Amino acid sequence: MTTEDVLLTADADGVRTVTLNRPHAYNSLTVELKERLLASLREASADPAVRAVVLTGSGKAFCAGQDLKEHVGLLQAGDPAPLRTVQDHYNPIVRTLVEMPKPVIAAVNGPAAGAGAAFAYAADLRIAASSANFLMAFANVGLGPDSGASWTLQRLVGYGRAAELMLLARTVGAEEAQSLGLVTEVVPDEELAGRAQALAAKLASGPTISYAKIKQVLTVAAEGTLEDALAAEDAAQTVLGSTADHREAVEAFVAKRKPDFQGK
Known part of the structure; x- marks a missing residue:
């Protein structure tokens, strides 16, 4: 002890x-x-x-x-x-x-x-x-x-x-x-x-689910080829495009208000 x-x-x-x-x-x-x-x-x-x-x-x-x-x-x-x-x-x-x-x-x-x-x-x-x-x-x-x-x-x-x-x-x-x-x-x-x-x-207070994907894609890109990076970006965008945070960001932009991100 x-x-x-x-x-x-x-x-x-x-x-x-x-x-x-x-x-x-x-x-x-x-x-x-x-x-x-x-x-x-x-x-x-x-x-x-x-x-x-x-x-x-x-x-x-x-x-x-x-x-x-x-x-x-x-x-x-x-x-x-x-x-x-x-x-x-x-x-x-x-x-x-x-x-x-x-x-x-x-x-x-x-x-x-x-x-x-x-x-x-x-x-x-x-x-x-x-x-x-x-x-x-x-x-x-x-x-x-x-x-x-x-x-x-x-x-x-x-x-x-x-x-x-x-x-x-x-x-x-x-x-x-x-x-x-x-x-x-x-x-x-x-x-x-x-x-x-x-x-x-x-x-x-930001879109933490987006941050996670950014980190993942950067790691792939640092280690791989252009094609690896493009594939990782595509996979990330496919996931992130259907998140509540993405929808909230778009709606907040249109409404000219600050987004309320939940990391989901």
């Missing part, structure tokens, strides 16, 4: 905020925190009352990645858990973030390294505090990328820049991250939580 709640959640305006809560350890990822995070994200994904998700950290860091103290201790004890954590924790967490049928915003409140940075890359939008930075630190500890970073990072900044950031393990500050296309927006530290919540609430 731990003396801290390593993960916090809060709901407001259709938005679930998930906060990594090990501030004394820069929100580094223990087995307990990884398991709690995965369960929380899966719950948010399945809950129709949750229409957008914000992922953030407490204290001065977003997430420093793997908790190396726990990692080394388990290795020295001969525990096989560290060798399974990619399969058991990191891969499922990133799949859940990427496949979440609703928008995910990473509110990056400070340093994000390793798997922590990868979690931010897996979100749909990234709002960074001015004090935030990103570090692909895997090479520094003799490892390769995990948590989907090899897939997400180069889709954000391109192969060449992704290779540079991983091979050189170079820290990227918030302003440079925005110029590279790594983050959507940079705001003063004290404005981050409010800005992320406002953006998430705006998305939560």
Whole structure:
């Protein structure tokens, strides 16, 4: 039994905020925190009352990645858990973030390294505090990328820049991250939580069923051919064209009023 709640959640305006809560350890990822995070994200994904998700950290860091103290201790004890954590924790967490049928915003409140940075890359939008930075630190500890970073990072900044950031393990500050296309927006530290919540609430009031299809089609298009993309777009439009949200949007446009989307 731990003396801290390593993960916090809060709901407001259709938005679930998930906060990594090990501030004394820069929100580094223990087995307990990884398991709690995965369960929380899966719950948010399945809950129709949750229409957008914000992922953030407490204290001065977003997430420093793997908790190396726990990692080394388990290795020295001969525990096989560290060798399974990619399969058991990191891969499922990133799949859940990427496949979440609703928008995910990473509110990056400070340093994000390793798997922590990868979690931010897996979100749909990234709002960074001015004090935030990103570090692909895997090479520094003799490892390769995990948590989907090899897939997400180069889709954000391109192969060449992704290779540079991983091979050189170079820290990227918030302003440079925005110029590279790594983050959507940079705001003063004290404005981050409010800005992320406002953006998430705006998305939560929108056509969330449409957002889910947009995410699916973008993933198909990123991986496939033009024909794959055209087929995915056609399938999505066929479904969305018969939704209540589409009818509501059209009727609201004709009536010159604001639509009331229900995610159906």
